[in-house]
Amino acid sequence: MIREVKSYYLTTSRITHFILECESHNGIPIVFVHDILSSSRFFKELMQRMPPNYHCYAYDLRGFGRSQSLPLDATKGLDDFSEDLQSLIESLNLRRTHLVGWGLGGAVIMKYSINHSDRILSLTLESPISPYGLFGTKQEKGIPIFSDYSGSGIFPIARRIQNSIENRIDNNDHFSMRNFFKYITCFPEYYSIDEETENEYINEIFLIKIGDDFFPGNNKESENWPGWCPGDKGIFNAISGKYHNVEEIINLNEKPPILWIRGEEDAVISDKSLLDPIHMGISNIIEGYPGKDEYPYQPMIKQMKYVIDKYRERNGKAIIAILEHCGHAPHIEKDNWFLSVLMMFLSNSDHLILYN
Template sequence: MDLTPVQANPILDGIQASDVDTTRLRVRVLTRSGQTTGRPLLLVHGNISSSLFYQRLMLALPDDVLPIAPDLRGYGETEPKPIDATRGLRDHVDDVVALLDALGLSEVDAMGWSMGGGVVTRLAIEAPGRVRTLTLQAPISPYGYGCTKGENGELVFDDAAGTGGGGANPRLVELLAAKDADGSGTPQSPEMVSPRATLRSLYVFPQAAPSPDEDMWVAAMLTTHTGPGFYPGDSTTSSNWPGFAPGVKGILNSMSPKYCRWDDIVDIDQKPPVLWVRGDRDLIVGDAAGLDLAVLGQAGLIPGYPGADVLPAQPMIAQTRAVLEKYAAAGGSYRELTLPQVGHSPHLERQDDVLQALLQHIA
């Protein structure tokens, strides 16, 4: 694997950024400086983030592991080609396959965080034999985000109303487009829906003092491309609550249950072992997640909520566990690691615990 370094910021000492031309698009990749050999570990980030979030974990890995952290399309410094939401997460999967081909890697261990958990799981489904082990950190539900009920992911409304591009906070989109971390506030007291405040309240379990790496993480968030083809995507009107349904472009639509699911991992012939890592205080992916519009409706924050008997909170954890239990019953295996007092980002909040579990898993 031959990579040419490029200038990038904010990059920690020991991390190298490179641009890789693939058959689909140019991909920005982080590796450790000068490392070209070792057991390849693919690290896939989530929504409103980039590969920058993985730097500390990459540096902590042993020398015989070769970490490879790409920016997905729509994020970071990868070529900003729009996202076809009707393919679910498959645009990202095809980009990753093209990247692995360009790097000459036939097989990798794969770790995916949040939306990235769905990406690497679909990679195992779509590209048999390319994934040796799967590590899912706070992964998106196997039935997408929002508007499903029960462990089997039954769609509440046929048009998946309440999911997709219409669900984004317009002010957050505005600040991301302006690359404004704090909005009308300051780093000490940012605006409530600013990228920095979102990180502090949702990405990690709230702490008394910000992490020393906070500016780097916020910089990663601000690389998110905005617009109909990117974040959040387009939307359509709906006669169902809350009045909108998914469009066909952009990232939030690609995670709608109308297009996104990975429960078919149960049916694949080559079943990599799965490590599922999550925090017990995760407000983004949970059985009553803070970003689920049903939860916001129950709290009275969105008017006209039809009631929990019509639209209950999506049981994301129960759905993931049910699918992984079926996966194990069908000949696969999985381990669930739940970390107390941890939010949506275990590798940022409890790096040592995640690293230990990850190394045991890929061994």
């Protein structure tokens, strides 16, 4: 059965959000939080297929989709997003809820759990950003390569993406949003999204608010390779390890069960991410690369696994699911598998056995 999805705007104590909702009388609440190059729209098909006993919500983060574009203070990490989520949950009168976060959304709900674990039934982390931010760190504990976290913040590819969004580039350019979605976000060998849905996704990406306060943020130069470090505004600075570190989740007194689900072929969140500045150093696009001993790849998967293992050691329940032939968007690329794994986890995580 395909469930009806309604849309509306909701003004909370902090911001006006655009909401998608699948209603269920006295249903179990579940809130979906989207990734960077996306919006709530990317969860619509999943919400339509959720069992009828789940009351589903998805919303556009500030500066994304149709939600209000309020500035993002990067020096607070993802606090703005986290507190927006809290005000949304309060406005929806949800006492406790399941949370599903994809990419950036996974980082948001991990941050949210540190301040509001009493409001969470479970956390599903789909292809989440490393607990130690995006780029500029090394080893499983997320140690900064340089003290200023050079290499994180507004990396060159982010500027190419900005240009594609600003100019609505939808052609054969490598960094057109259509090509980025098909060949980097998704695993291209198994790509099977219909043209109408794909067009809707791309149009949603074009709604992202561009500017120093939003996407991608402001620049700051560094004396260290590769020549930049985090500024103090916007999304890519907010997810730098300088400001974003959610390792503290392992110390929660009340630990919600966690499902970490990812695609085996994820090119974005990986121990050798295609977006890592190192690729530009190796190819000499950015000169002066000091070598892998001094500036290694960020081991994003190892970093996430380290935090998950510590979470388990401290009596938290966590399950890892890895989907074959799948990239960064399992709920879209492997929708049947994703839904099956999610439902098994939400129904009875104690009995779910997956390889890790």
